[in-house]
Amino acid sequence: GVSFKLTLGSAATTPGFCLTFDHRSPGSLQQLLANVRTELPDYYAPWMDVAANLPHLIEGHQLRREVAKMPLLSTQYLRGHRQLRLARLALGFITMGYVWQGGSRQTVKILPRVLAVPYCTISELLDLPPILVYADCVLANWKKRDPCGPLNVENLDILFSFPGGDSNKGFFLVSLLVEAAAATGIKAIPMIINAILHHDRCSLETALQDVALSICKMREAFKLIHECVNPGAFFRSLRIYLSGWKDSFLMPEGLVYEGVWDSPKQFSGGSAAQSSTLQCFDVLLGIQHRAAQGFSAEYLGCMRDYMPAAHRAFIQTLASGPSLRQFVLATGDAGLRAAFNKCVLALVDLRSYHIQIATKYITIPAGRCRAEQQQLGGCVHEGTSVLSERGTGGTGFMRFLKVVRDTTRKAQLTEQ
Numbered sequence: 001g002v003s004f005k006l007t008l009g010s011a012a013t014t015p016g017f018c019l020t021f022d023h024r025s026p027g028s029l030q031q032l033l034a035n036v037r038t039e040l041p042d043y044y045a046p047w048m049d050v051a052a053n054l055p056h057l058i059e060g061h062q063l064r065r066e067v068a069k070m071p072l073l074s075t076q077y078l079r080g081h082r083q084l085r086l087a088r089l090a091l092g093f094i095t096m097g098y099v100w101q102g103g104s105r106q107t108v109k110i111l112p113r114v115l116a117v118p119y120c121t122i123s124e125l126l127d128l129p130p131i132l133v134y135a136d137c138v139l140a141n142w143k144k145r146d147p148c149g150p151l152n153v154e155n156l157d158i159l160f161s162f163p164g165g166d167s168n169k170g171f172f173l174v175s176l177l178v179e180a181a182a183a184t185g186i187k188a189i190p191m192i193i194n195a196i197l198h199h200d201r202c203s204l205e206t207a208l209q210d211v212a213l214s215i216c217k218m219r220e221a222f223k224l225i226h227e228c229v230n231p232g233a234f235f236r237s238l239r240i241y242l243s244g245w246k247d248s249f250l251m252p253e254g255l256v257y258e259g260v261w262d263s264p265k266q267f268s269g270g271s272a273a274q275s276s277t278l279q280c281f282d283v284l285l286g287i288q289h290r291a292a293q294g295f296s297a298e299y300l301g302c303m304r305d306y307m308p309a310a311h312r313a314f315i316q317t318l319a320s321g322p323s324l325r326q327f328v329l330a331t332g333d334a335g336l337r338a339a340f341n342k343c344v345l346a347l348v349d350l351r352s353y354h355i356q357i358a359t360k361y362i363t364i365p366a367g368r369c370r371a372e373q374q375q376l377g378g379c380v381h382e383g384t385s386v387l388s389e390r391g392t393g394g395t396g397f398m399r400f401l402k403v404v405r406d407t408t409r410k411a412q413l414t415e416q
């Protein structure tokens with residue numbers, strides 16, 4: 001597995017930007033990923049047992065009682081990044097379950113200290129917000145059935161679930177497979193930067209072809225969602241549990257983290273915008289979501305704080321490096337322009353596909369939900385408007401996707 005360290009610094013040959021690879025371990029990137037530790041010291045069994053039983057405890061209305069029985073555990077016995085990520089994953093699932101167990105009708109306003117204190121300690125150590133993020137429930141929430149087997153749906157399982165049955169597994173694993181398909185494209189990025197620094201057009205064109213191919217593979221992986229996720233189960237159940245408490249109609253002040261802060265704090269819910277690959281390809285291709293579109297500009301920027309620190313740093317370093325767009329334009333090379341535009345068009349297709357998926361899994365079920373409630377004379381505001389308009393849930397998210405897709409389309413290079 002190769003892990004990339006893009007570091008700024010003036011190396012002897014190339015002032016300003018040098019690349020270092022540190023090959024952590026032999027074997028495929030998948031082996032590196034597959035070593036996600038799926039166990040913690042027994043001391044943490046109270047967390048792991050509740051997290052592993054979450055659907056059952058929520059459906060049986062026992063989660064509150066189980067949490068009340070939970071001891072206040074110390075985080076000192078957690079060893080290394082993987083155990084911190086796994087502990088954070090378990091506490092994140094329990095926290096979302098605890099806050100949203102009553103559906104979007106009656107939420108809690110206080111997270112008990114037995115959860116809030118360790119959750120905030122671990123989140124501080126990992127430089128992540130104390131709320132479940134994409135990097136938890138997608139990137140850290142999986143294991144292979146057969147460790148030597150392939151990275152595909154048949155050989156993968158998730159570690160934790162919310163109520164909503166198999167659609168949890170489908171939603172998180174399809175997201176993971178889209179991320180895994182992005183790996184080839186991400187691995188081509190250091191080659192691209194090096195090719196620019198050494199004015200090596202041939203290597204640059206080859207690396208750009210790898211990126212375009214990788215983005216096409218992401219779209220292929222994304223198609224699996226149709227057979228693995230049920231729109232109703234996603235919309236009525238899973239989506240609720242991924243919701244946050246920022247700009248939220250239901251929790252206008254946010255959540256009190258007992259024993260950590262005196263006042264309630266607001267944090268955004270899980271969202272595809274927290275996917276590092278979603279933001280990485282934009283930055284590589286110089287696609288800026290301008291402030292004019294308010295919603296997407298600050299939102300995308302804020303979501304970088306909800307990514308692992310290493311991913312955030314990679315994107316930041318990429319953004320401050322040499323501009324691929326400017327280089328390709330400056331060469332005036334038609335072949336390079338064509339290779340660049342193939343990447344942009346592949347990204348437009350992927351975004352268009354993402355919009356189709358969001359329509360099927362959010363917009364249409366939301367319409368049905370509103371119609372049902374009007375017939376029942378229920379308050380119409382229940383649907384998506386009750387939950388945060390950002391993140392994975394709201395119609396605001398559709399607007400965000402369309403703005404991002406249209407901005408991407410305009411990023412094609414035309415002959416100067």
Ligand SMILES: C[C@@H](C(=O)Nc1ccc(Cl)cc1)[C@H]1[C@@H]2C[C@H](n3cnc4cc(F)c(F)cc43)C[C@@H]21
Pocket residue numbers: 132133134137138171172174175178179182222225242269270271272275277278279347350351352354392
């Ligand atoms: C299945 C969906 C989802 O919303 N997953 C999700 C959301 C929130 C949480 Cl908390 C957990 C999972 C979508 C997956 C594929 C992901 N994707 C990664 N790179 C992308 C680049 C692109 F251009 C692009 F269009 C989509 C891209 C986005 C999410």
